[in-house]
Amino acid sequence: MRKALLLAVLSLAPATVAAQFDPEPHRAVANQLIQASLKDSFAYKRLARLTDGFGHRLSGSESLERAIDWIVAEMKRDGFDNVRKEPVMVPKWVRGEESAELLSPRRMKLHMLGLGRSIGTGPAGITAQVLVVKNFAELRARATEARGKIVLWNVPFVGYGRTVVYRAVGADSASAVGAVASLVRSITPGSMQSPHTGAMAPYDTTGRIKPIPAAAVTVEDAEMMQRMQDRGEKIEVKLMMSARMMGVSQSHNVVAEIRGSERPDEIIVMGGHIDSWDVGQGAMDDGGGCVVTWDALRLIKQLGSKPKRTIRVVLWTNEENGGMGGTGYRDQHRAEMDKHVLAMESDNGVFKPAGIRYGTGPGGEAIARGIASLLRPINADSIAVGGPEADIAPLYALGIPVITLDTDQSKYFLYHHTEADMIDKLDPVDMAKDAAIFAVVAATVANMPGTLPRVQPARPAVP
Amino acid sequence: MRKALLLAVLSLAPATVAAQFDPEPHRAVANQLIQASLKDSFAYKRLARLTDGFGHRLSGSESLERAIDWIVAEMKRDGFDNVRKEPVMVPKWVRGEESAELLSPRRMKLHMLGLGRSIGTGPAGITAQVLVVKNFAELRARATEARGKIVLWNVPFVGYGRTVVYRAVGADSASAVGAVASLVRSITPGSMQSPHTGAMAPYDTTGRIKPIPAAAVTVEDAEMMQRMQDRGEKIEVKLMMSARMMGVSQSHNVVAEIRGSERPDEIIVMGGHIDSWDVGQGAMDDGGGCVVTWDALRLIKQLGSKPKRTIRVVLWTNEENGGMGGTGYRDQHRAEMDKHVLAMESDNGVFKPAGIRYGTGPGGEAIARGIASLLRPINADSIAVGGPEADIAPLYALGIPVITLDTDQSKYFLYHHTEADMIDKLDPVDMAKDAAIFAVVAATVANMPGTLPRVQPARPAVP
Numbered sequence: 001m002r003k004a005l006l007l008a009v010l011s012l013a014p015a016t017v018a019a020q021f022d023p024e025p026h027r028a029v030a031n032q033l034i035q036a037s038l039k040d041s042f043a044y045k046r047l048a049r050l051t052d053g054f055g056h057r058l059s060g061s062e063s064l065e066r067a068i069d070w071i072v073a074e075m076k077r078d079g080f081d082n083v084r085k086e087p088v089m090v091p092k093w094v095r096g097e098e099s100a101e102l103l104s105p106r107r108m109k110l111h112m113l114g115l116g117r118s119i120g121t122g123p124a125g126i127t128a129q130v131l132v133v134k135n136f137a138e139l140r141a142r143a144t145e146a147r148g149k150i151v152l153w154n155v156p157f158v159g160y161g162r163t164v165v166y167r168a169v170g171a172d173s174a175s176a177v178g179a180v181a182s183l184v185r186s187i188t189p190g191s192m193q194s195p196h197t198g199a200m201a202p203y204d205t206t207g208r209i210k211p212i213p214a215a216a217v218t219v220e221d222a223e224m225m226q227r228m229q230d231r232g233e234k235i236e237v238k239l240m241m242s243a244r245m246m247g248v249s250q251s252h253n254v255v256a257e258i259r260g261s262e263r264p265d266e267i268i269v270m271g272g273h274i275d276s277w278d279v280g281q282g283a284m285d286d287g288g289g290c291v292v293t294w295d296a297l298r299l300i301k302q303l304g305s306k307p308k309r310t311i312r313v314v315l316w317t318n319e320e321n322g323g324m325g326g327t328g329y330r331d332q333h334r335a336e337m338d339k340h341v342l343a344m345e346s347d348n349g350v351f352k353p354a355g356i357r358y359g360t361g362p363g364g365e366a367i368a369r370g371i372a373s374l375l376r377p378i379n380a381d382s383i384a385v386g387g388p389e390a391d392i393a394p395l396y397a398l399g400i401p402v403i404t405l406d407t408d409q410s411k412y413f414l415y416h417h418t419e420a421d422m423i424d425k426l427d428p429v430d431m432a433k434d435a436a437i438f439a440v441v442a443a444t445v446a447n448m449p450g451t452l453p454r455v456q457p458a459r460p461a462v463p
Numbered sequence: 464m465r466k467a468l469l470l471a472v473l474s475l476a477p478a479t480v481a482a483q484f485d486p487e488p489h490r491a492v493a494n495q496l497i498q499a500s501l502k503d504s505f506a507y508k509r510l511a512r513l514t515d516g517f518g519h520r521l522s523g524s525e526s527l528e529r530a531i532d533w534i535v536a537e538m539k540r541d542g543f544d545n546v547r548k549e550p551v552m553v554p555k556w557v558r559g560e561e562s563a564e565l566l567s568p569r570r571m572k573l574h575m576l577g578l579g580r581s582i583g584t585g586p587a588g589i590t591a592q593v594l595v596v597k598n599f600a601e602l603r604a605r606a607t608e609a610r611g612k613i614v615l616w617n618v619p620f621v622g623y624g625r626t627v628v629y630r631a632v633g634a635d636s637a638s639a640v641g642a643v644a645s646l647v648r649s650i651t652p653g654s655m656q657s658p659h660t661g662a663m664a665p666y667d668t669t670g671r672i673k674p675i676p677a678a679a680v681t682v683e684d685a686e687m688m689q690r691m692q693d694r695g696e697k698i699e700v701k702l703m704m705s706a707r708m709m710g711v712s713q714s715h716n717v718v719a720e721i722r723g724s725e726r727p728d729e730i731i732v733m734g735g736h737i738d739s740w741d742v743g744q745g746a747m748d749d750g751g752g753c754v755v756t757w758d759a760l761r762l763i764k765q766l767g768s769k770p771k772r773t774i775r776v777v778l779w780t781n782e783e784n785g786g787m788g789g790t791g792y793r794d795q796h797r798a799e800m801d802k803h804v805l806a807m808e809s810d811n812g813v814f815k816p817a818g819i820r821y822g823t824g825p826g827g828e829a830i831a832r833g834i835a836s837l838l839r840p841i842n843a844d845s846i847a848v849g850g851p852e853a854d855i856a857p858l859y860a861l862g863i864p865v866i867t868l869d870t871d872q873s874k875y876f877l878y879h880h881t882e883a884d885m886i887d888k889l890d891p892v893d894m895a896k897d898a899a900i901f902a903v904v905a906a907t908v909a910n911m912p913g914t915l916p917r918v919q920p921a922r923p924a925v926p
Contacts (some may be wrong), residue, residue: 048690055571111882144569192655193743193882220885227511242504280656419574422683 017363018450021370022362024245026447028239030374030440033299037436038378043295043350044428046074047288051423052279056279059318059325060092060249068274069253071294071315075256078298080313083258085252088328090318092249094118095278096242099184100215103127104236105228111218113279113417114243115167116199116321118214125211125240126150126181132222132229135166136173150237156242157189160413168201171214181213181239185222188413193218196417197277199321206261223328245277251275253325254373254423255293255313258301260446262308265378267336269312270296273319273391282420288426288434290315296438307446309341316391319347326391330398338344339453340400345389348433349415350426356441357386360401361453366402368452374440378433382406386392400454403441480826486832489910493837493903496762500899501841504760504891506813512914514744514886521741522781523712524808531715531737533706534778538719541761544774545722548715553781556580558704558741560631563646563678566590566697574598574681576742576880577706578630579648579662581677586796589613589644589676590702594685595685595692598629599636607672608640613700620652631664634677644702646684651876656681656739660740660878662784676704711777714738716788717778723909724769730799731905732775733759734806736782736854743884746925747875751889752809752895753778754918759901767926770909771802775880779854782810787853792882793861803863807904808852812878813889813897814842819904820849823864824916831866831915833841840897842872846871862914866904868897 010094037043050067056065068085075083100110130147133139134156139146151174154168164187171182176414195216203211208360228235254274260266272289276282296311316325330337355375358368372381390402396402407430415421444454460462469537500506513530522525531548558581563573589647595610597619598600604611614637616629627650634645649659658679666674691698717737721728735752760776779788780809793800818838821831828846835844851859852867870893878884907917 049694052687052690053569055569076904106516106518191883192657192877193885194655194657220883220887224515224885227515231512386911416653417657420683421659422656422687424654424686 001023004118009166016178016407016450017453019366021367021368023326023373023446025133026444027358029303029443032176033439033443034377034436035431036299036302037295037439041359041428041432042427043431043435045290046295047283047431048423050291051138051283051287053207053308056278056280056282057274057276059090059275059321061278064251064275064317066194068254069173071274073419075294079155080256080258080297083256084267085224085304086254086255086329086332087250088317089248090251090324091322092246094244094246096244098215098241098243100217101238102235103238103324105233111193113195113197113198114241114279115214115216116170117201117202118241118243119211119239120243121213123238125238127236127238128180130225130235130237132226139177141174143177146174148183149179150183150239151179151295152183152217152222152225154185154226157187159335160187163187164198167198167216171200171207171212172204175209181212183217186216186218188219189430191219193220194420197279198417199257213239213243215239215241218457223455227317230421235448251317253317253329255312256297256308257312258307261306264310265339267312267340268309268445269314269340270421270438270442271314271316271391272346274315275320276357277320278415278421279417281423283423284349284415284421284425285417286347288350288424288431292346292350292431292435293344293438295435296442300436300443307443308445311442311446317392323390326394330376330394335397337395337400339393340427342403342445343388343395344438345392346405346434347389348407348436349403350413350431351411351435352430353380353437354406354408355380355382355384357384357404357406358395358439359387359455361451361455362460363374365402369440371444374444375437378436380389380437397453399454399456405437407434420461468765471539472525473536479913481721481830481911482522482600484815484830484911486833489907490837492906494840495766495904496902497840497899499762499765500895500902501624504895506754506894506898507734507889507891508893510754510756511886514746514750514756519741519745520737520739521740522553522714525743527714527738527780531717531776533546534717534737538717538757539678542764543719543721543760546719549792550712551714551716551719551780551787553714554612554688554785555709555786556784557707557709559583559707561678561682561706563703564701564752565698566701566805568696573700574656574658575678576658576660577704578677579825580665581634581663581704581706583704583706584676584702588701590701591643593688593698593700595689601638603638605639611639612642613644613646613702614642615680615685615688617648617689619648620650623650626650630661634663634675635667635672636744638675640673640701642675645655646680649679649681651682654682655878656683656725657881657883657909660742661880666739676702676706678702678704691865704731714781716792718775719740719760720773720775721770723771725743725771727773728802729772730775730803731772731805731908732777732803733810733901734777734779734854736780736788737778738780738783740783742879742880744886745813745884746886747878747884748880749782749810751813751894755813756807756896757893757900759905762898762902763906765780770906772909774909782853786853790857793857799920800858800861800863803858806851806855806858806863807866807901808855809868809870809897809901810852811868812875813894814874815890815893816896816900817869817871818843818845818847819900820867820869821865822845822848822850822920823925824861826916827864834904834907837907838900841899843896843900859918862917862919864918870897870899
C-alpha cells in the first residue's frame, strides 16, 4: 500500500534526477536485449530492404516519401504505439544535369558532384580559367588573380570539422574576390575518383556577395590541377550545372513509441535521419542509424514487459540540407520538452561500437558509466563525453541529456556523401551490437528510478 | 697486352654463365645510383607530366601514340643511344557509349565498364532478367534457368589469378547455356562503386558458342542484385554497349639504349608497358613501370662511365589487350635473343619495394642474392623466386633470365583498371627506390664477368 502510494506520487512528480545509479537491477533485461539482438541479422536485413528497395532519399524527393510510407507500414506491423508521420516542410533542392570538363591543358571529363543549395550555371555553363588555392590565406594573397576565374580549393583533409568549412563557405569566399564559380576538393581522407557532395552554407543574404555555383571535385582531379598550375600550365574548365532550389516541399518525421507503463509522459527519444544525399543509397548515412534505433524499439517490444517511461523512435527528415526535421520535432513537441529525459541519435555510421558518448549536466558520468557497464558482454562499455548529433541538437540546447554511439570512425568519411554509401560497407554483427546498445540504454533509462541530470542550456530555451 | 688480348677474346665469345658472383666490385656504383635516384623526385614528376599530359593510353588510340612521340623526344633529350619507335600492329577495340540500368525491382543506373574485346549490344540494347551465380558450378546447376537471361557472376575476390577467370571466360560460359549477356563482379578486394575493366579472353572461334556482350559491374551493385535474388525479387537489367573491334592499328614499342663499351651485342632489356586501359590515367598500370625503368637508364647514363654490356629500355605497347608489343619485340629482335642476358619488367605498380624476384636456371639464387645485397641501403635486399611479367614472358620462354620488382601489393588491385588509377596513388620516394633497383641490377649485370644462368625453355624456341 505504501509502495503503491509512493509510485502514485512519483508518477505525478516531475522527473527526479538520480543522485546515483545501480545497474544491477537492469542487468538481466540488458542481457536479454543483447542476446536477442545478436541472434540474427534482423537490422541488417531490414536496412537492405530499405536501401535496395528505395535507394537514396533526398528530402523533397518521391523516393524519401515512399520509403517513409513503407517504414510506417512496417512499424505498424511491429505493433508499436502511435505510429505516425508528422509533417515537416523542407527545402527542395534539385541537382539536375551537371558536368565539369577540363578544356586546357587537355580535354578530360572531371569527376564532380554539385553541392547542396548551389545555384546552377545557366544553360551555357561557365567556362573560365582555374586558380588553385590551398586555403583561405592563399586566396587572400592571390585575390587579384581570382577575378573572373573558377577557384579550386585544393585543401588536404585534416579532419572533417576543420576541412568542411571550405565546402561550407568556399563559394562566397571566392565570389567575394570576383570568382565566377567555386570547386572544392572532396572532404575525405581517401579517394577512388569519388566525388563527395554535401551542403554548402546558405549564400550571403546581405546582397553584398553574388551567389556563384559550387561543386566538389575528386581528390585526384584537384591534385592534378594543382600539379598543372605548379608546372605553369593554363587550366581552363567548363562547368555545367542545372541545380536549383524549388521552394519547399512536404516531408515527414516518422514517429513510433512504446508507451510507458508508469510514467508515460516521460520520454526517451532515439533515432536517426531518414533523408540522405542523392547519391549512393544512404545506407551508412543514415539508414543504418534509423534501422538500429528502430530495431532497439522492436527488441524492447519483444521483452513482453513494458518500460516504465515512454520510449519513442523518431526518424528525422531533412538532416542533410536544412535540419527541418530536428527543429520541426522540437517545435511540434514543445509542450513535451520538459518531459524528455533523454535524446539519442546514431549518425556516425553503425560501425563496430566501443561504447557510448554522453552529454548531460554535472553528475552524469557515474550514471553513464553504470549504464555502459551493462554493455560489457559486447565489449562496448567505454564512455566518453560528447555532444548531440544534428537532429537532437535542438533538444540538447533545451537541456535534454543526450547519449550517442561511439563507433569505429576509420571508414566513415571515405563513403560519406558518395555513390559508395551502400549497405555492403556495414556489418550485420556490428549493427546488431549497435541496436543492442540503443535498446539497453533506452530500456535502462526508461526503468531507472531517477533520470540523467539535465544539461545547462547552451542558449535560452525561448520562446 | 695480355689483358687486351683476353678482352678481345672475351668480347667475341658467347655469354659466359657466372659460376659465382662477388658484389663488392659493384658496390660503389650501386651506392652512387641509389644516391642519385633518391636525391629528388625526378621519376615521379616525369610520370606526372606523362599521365597529366596525355591521360589514358589504350592501344590503338591517338593519346597513346602522342604519348609515345613525347617519350621519344624526351629520351633523345636524355642523350640515349638508338632512340626509336618500333612499329607493332595492335588490335583496336573501342568502348563507345555504354550503360547498364536496373529496371526491376527498381530503376537505378548501375555502375559498369564493358570488358575489352567485348562486342556491343546493338543500338536497341539487351533487356533481360538477371540470374546471379557465385561460380561456374552454380551456373551448371542452374543452366536451364540461364536461357535468355543476363548472367551475373557475383564471385568474391580470392586473389587475382583465381578470380579473373570469370572475367576471362564468363561470357562464353554463360552463352554456352543460352545467356544473352554476361556481367562480372569487378575483380577487386575493395570498392567505392568503382567498376574495373580488363580484357576478356577471345571469344570461342569454333562457331559452337555465340559471342555475347560482357561487362563488369561494381562489387556494390553485384551484391545488391544478389540480395534481390535471395529475397525472391525479379531482377531486370537493360544493357547498352556500342563496343566494337575496329581491325588493327599501328602502334609502337619505344626503344632506347646505352650501348655497351665491351660487349655491346649482349643486352640487358628492361621496361614497362606504355599502353593502359581507357579509364583513369594508367599511372600505376603501367606508366610507373615505364618511367622507373626509363629513369634507371637516365641514372646509369649520368654515371659517366658506360656499362660493358648494352642496357636497353623497351616500353611495350598493347600489353592490356593483345600482348603484341611483347611478342613483336621478340620477333623483331629474334636474331638478338641469344644475346639477351637478362629481361626485367615492372608491371605490378611502383609501390614500396622489398627486393627482387628472379627467374633463372639453376644457380641463379646465389647471384640474385649477391645483386640484391647491393640494395641493402634502401632495405630492398630480399629475393624471391618469380616468373616474368607479361611482356617479357616471350623472352623467358626462350630461356632468357628475368628479374622483376617485389613491391607492396596491398593496394594494387584496388586501383587496377579503374578511373582511380592516377598518380596520387604512388609515392615519389617509393618510385625513386624502384628506379634505383632497376639501375643497380641493370648496371651490375651489365658489368659482371659472367651472366645469369639461362632458364630451361618452357617450350621449344622455334621456329
